Amino acid sequence: MFILSAVAVGPALTMAVAYVTEWITGKQRVDHKILLTIARFSGFALLAYAYIKVWDLAAVTYYGKTPAVSEALNMLYRQTAYNFGFWFGEIIVGLVIPIIFFLVPRFNRNPKYLVLGALCAVIGVIFNRWDITVTGLYVPCHTRRVPNTNSSRNVFSGISRMGSSDRYLGLCIDHVDTWNAIPSLVWR
Numbered sequence: 001m002f003i004l005s006a007v008a009v010g011p012a013l014t015m016a017v018a019y020v021t022e023w024i025t026g027k028q029r030v031d032h033k034i035l036l037t038i039a040r041f042s043g044f045a046l047l048a049y050a051y052i053k054v055w056d057l058a059a060v061t062y063y064g065k066t067p068a069v070s071e072a073l074n075m076l077y078r079q080t081a082y083n084f085g086f087w088f089g090e091i092i093v094g095l096v097i098p099i100i101f102f103l104v105p106r107f108n109r110n111p112k113y114l115v116l117g118a119l120c121a122v123i124g125v126i127f128n129r130w131d132i133t134v135t136g137l138y139v140p141c142h143t144r145r146v147p148n149t150n151s152s153r154n155v156f157s158g159i160s161r162m163g164s165s166d167r168y169l170g171l172c173i174d175h176v177d178t179w180n181a182i183p184s185l186v187w188r
Contacts, residue, residue, distance in 0.1 A: 001052055005128060008045030009121045011038045012098065016118035019111045032111075039114050043102030046121065050095045085131045094124010 015038040018030045060069065101107045101117030108114060 001049065001056065004045065004049045004052065005125050008042050008049050009118075009125050011045075012042035012102070012118040012121050015039055015042070016115045019115050035111075035114070036108060039102045039108050039117070042118075042121065043099050043108075046095055046099050046102070050091075050099070053090075053095070085127050085134070089127025090124050090131065093120050094127055095121075098124070 015035045018035055022028050022030075061073065098117040098121040101113045101120070107117075
């Protein structure tokens, strides 16, 4: 879904930039038929994204209905702005409005509606990324996340491997011997 949203919104934003550039400079640099084709492509890609989004929502709320999932969703709805961000930001602003503006002939013949639709699609993607971040990072107030020994060991192992890869693999052209640069940190 992440890539499909980028495939849908990227060309729409490019189309909007082409129209705004044309309005500012007064020169038509891209044929309007091409921009209309881009708008239709983005509209159909947003339709495909909406279809997958509906199935994802159905899989989480209806088909995957377990007590743990229900409790987690209820907590998100009560303690975060997930409901507003999802229904208003992602669905209405990010999908419904751009799909209508890109695919309905009454609207897609007017460049102002196409630019507005592209901006709405970008706002919808921003809401989507925000919702993903909030739901992924949200920790309820009554729980504590204490790193255990295993997670601390993994972090230290990754940092030490990244640091030693430069020394032993010679990845940098201008290699500085960091082990001898700070002798107080090196145990011999």
